[in-house]
Amino acid sequence: MAKSRSELGQIIHGVARDPLGLMGLIIVGTIVFCAIFAYWIVPFDPVGMNIKSRLQGPSWTHLLGTDQLGRDTFSRVIAGGQVALQVALPAVFGAMAIGLTLGMIAGYGPKWLDNLLMLFFDTIRSFPTVMFALAVVALVGPSLQTVVFVVMATSIPTYGRVARTQTLTLRNSEFILAERSMGASMKRILGVHMLPNIVGVLAVLAAMDIPTVIALEAGLSFLGLGVKPPTPSWGALLKDGYSLIRQTPWLVVGGGLPIILATLGFTFLGESLRDVVDPKLRKQR
Amino acid sequence: MLLYATRRFGLALLILIVAVTVMFLMIRAVPGDPVQIMLGPRATPELQARLTAELALDQPIWKQLLIFYGNLMQGDLGIDVFSGRSVTEIVFQQLPHTLWLILGSITWSATLGIALGAYAAAHPNTVIDRVTAAISVSFVAAPAFVVALLSLLIFAVNLQWFPAIGAGEGFWGRLNHLVLPAFAIGLSWVGYIARLVRASMLEVMGESHIRTARAFGIHERRVVMVYALRIAILPVVTVIGVGMGFLLSSAVFAEIVFARPGLGKLVIDSITTRNYPIVMGSVLISTGLFVVSTALADLINAWLDPRARTAA
Numbered sequence: 162m163a164k165s166r167s168e169l170g171q172i173i174h175g176v177a178r179d180p181l182g183l184m185g186l187i188i189v190g191t192i193v194f195c196a197i198f199a200y201w202i203v204p205f206d207p208v209g210m211n212i213k214s215r216l217q218g219p220s221w222t223h224l225l226g227t228d229q230l231g232r233d234t235f236s237r238v239i240a241g242g243q244v245a246l247q248v249a250l251p252a253v254f255g256a257m258a259i260g261l262t263l264g265m266i267a268g269y270g271p272k273w274l275d276n277l278l279m280l281f282f283d284t285i286r287s288f289p290t291v292m293f294a295l296a297v298v299a300l301v302g303p304s305l306q307t308v309v310f311v312v313m314a315t316s317i318p319t320y321g322r323v324a325r326t327q328t329l330t331l332r333n334s335e336f337i338l339a340e341r342s343m344g345a346s347m348k349r350i351l352g353v354h355m356l357p358n359i360v361g362v363l364a365v366l367a368a369m370d371i372p373t374v375i376a377l378e379a380g381l382s383f384l385g386l387g388v389k390p391p392t393p394s395w396g397a398l399l400k401d402g403y404s405l406i407r408q409t410p411w412l413v414v415g416g417g418l419p420i421i422l423a424t425l426g427f428t429f430l431g432e433s434l435r436d437v438v439d440p441k442l443r444k445q446r
Numbered sequence: 447m448l449l450y451a452t453r454r455f456g457l458a459l460l461i462l463i464v465a466v467t468v469m470f471l472m473i474r475a476v477p478g479d480p481v482q483i484m485l486g487p488r489a490t491p492e493l494q495a496r497l498t499a500e501l502a503l504d505q506p507i508w509k510q511l512l513i514f515y516g517n518l519m520q521g522d523l524g525i526d527v528f529s530g531r532s533v534t535e536i537v538f539q540q541l542p543h544t545l546w547l548i549l550g551s552i553t554w555s556a557t558l559g560i561a562l563g564a565y566a567a568a569h570p571n572t573v574i575d576r577v578t579a580a581i582s583v584s585f586v587a588a589p590a591f592v593v594a595l596l597s598l599l600i601f602a603v604n605l606q607w608f609p610a611i612g613a614g615e616g617f618w619g620r621l622n623h624l625v626l627p628a629f630a631i632g633l634s635w636v637g638y639i640a641r642l643v644r645a646s647m648l649e650v651m652g653e654s655h656i657r658t659a660r661a662f663g664i665h666e667r668r669v670v671m672v673y674a675l676r677i678a679i680l681p682v683v684t685v686i687g688v689g690m691g692f693l694l695s696s697a698v699f700a701e702i703v704f705a706r707p708g709l710g711k712l713v714i715d716s717i718t719t720r721n722y723p724i725v726m727g728s729v730l731i732s733t734g735l736f737v738v739s740t741a742l743a744d745l746i747n748a749w750l751d752p753r754a755r756t757a758a
Binding site for chain 2: 289376402
């Protein structure tokens with residue numbers, strides 16, 4: 162990102178001044194912290210079984226109880242956050258990078274290429290996300306990489322379209338025309354002058370996209386088509402919770418609440434970021 | 447308008463053709479023998495021979511694609527390798543369940559969302575407006591399958607107000623079974639639509655025809671309900687049309703959680719039994735549904751608001 166340090170500081174300061182933004186910052190910060198230091202935080206091995214203490218309710222030893230194999234639910238929730246971010250971050254940044262490149266090419270390149278890329282975007286968007294994910298999983302089998310790929314593929318068009326619109330608008334702005342009249346190369350115009358003006362908008366979009374991705378990973382894992390057991394994922398927790406729903410409510414609660422919290426946190430953060438980075442965008446939503 | 451409609455549906459058709467071709471190539475691009483993959487452990491030599499002939503796998507790829515499209519035009523999506531029944535028949539048998547679920551979800555959420563949004567816009571910056579805004583954000587944040595699981599836990603398992611599984615028999619039975627899944631799918635839409643209507647309502651309220659209506663001494667309630675709301679709900683039409691994909695996706699989860707028959711349950715069951723023709727058939731049908739609904743939403747929008755015709 163081409164933002165200077167002071168500018169980044171200003172953005173964070175702006176977000177922290179907004180109460181919802183501050184809440185988002187705290188929630189997201191906590192999730193990221195727990196994910197990074199998961200293995201120091203967890204009181205038990207998230208995949209360690211202990212048949213003797215299975216299906217327990219919450220206690221001081223097991224804050225959220227245990228599952229059918231005696232694994233500590235709290236530890237699995239913490240470790241699950243790591244898996245969620247492992248999927249969400251590469252998928253969102255990958256999609257953003259590809260979408261940005263394609264979108265800028267579409268917006269700046271010749272008309273036929275623009276049409277071709279738009280058709281490409283529209284085609285990808287024409288698959289209902291989960292259905293597309295199911296089709297891919299059915300063909301290549303479930304894994305963490307499959308989930309990352311599916312999420313990336315389905316969200317490229319969103320970034321691409323926004324990047325294209327921004328490029329089209331910028332293309333005819335005075336400072337770009339001035340650069341062009343001074344004989345700046347296309348590489349320079351796109352990379353040095355347009356990119357910084359587009360990245361900010363896309364970053365906001367990415368922050369708001371992360372919860373969707375986390376929910377999709379959890380959803381696929383819930384269906385048994387995401388990460389493989391015994392990897393602790395929030396979706397896998399929900400899957401176990403669903404089959405044991407009449408025995409214990411704690412697995413569904415333990416798997417469901419972090420997803421809702423993460424969604425809330427990233428949404429608050431994204432909206433607050435949007436207002437700080439570009440107040441004009443507020444009207445478009 | 448006719449020109450716009452033709453162009454819009456032309457685009458929809460083009461997208462559909464590209465999408466179907468991509469799907470077709472995706473199946474062929476998977477490493478390994480497609481017949482072996484499709485049949486899995488059930489592959490007897492005669493089944494293999496039948497499927498090879500049916501998919502025309504001994505022909506060059508472009509010819510396979512042509513044959514595939516030829517069959518598709520006749521509504522033939524292939525044969526279920528397991529039961530020998532037509533895939534089209536199986537998919538269309540399950541489709542109504544999913545469509546009713548989607549319709550139920552969007553009806554309640556759009557009604558409530560529009561009401562909340564319009565109320566909030568008519569009384570901006572009051573306590574109710576703030577509360578609506580806060581609720582909206584929290585609702586938007588809840589993914590459908592998490593809401594489905596939590597409502598299953600609370601309302602079906604603990605309180606036992608509603609049935610936990612199945613689609614029910616008879617009108618009231620069906621309706622009773624529809625409540626929880628429709629609630630789960632619709633919840634995030636309430637907040638989304640409320641925010642959308644509020645924003646567009648505030649914009650419309652500032653326009654000159656509203657000022658004129660007020661100047662004519664028309665009752666404020668009538669100005670809001672009739673003159674402003676009529677225009678302010680336009681974006682909702684588009685959003686529902688474009689949201690068809692999300693609705694279909696949420697329906698998959700709701701069907702699994704509440705063990706309801708439908709497209710989603712069919713796909714998941716087919717994946718676990720490695721019944722690829724049904725998976726692909728269902729994905730094709732749902733993609734078609736999505737493309738058509740997006741195009742229809744654009745058309746309705748263009749019909750209601752002439753400005754949209756030139757924009758696209």
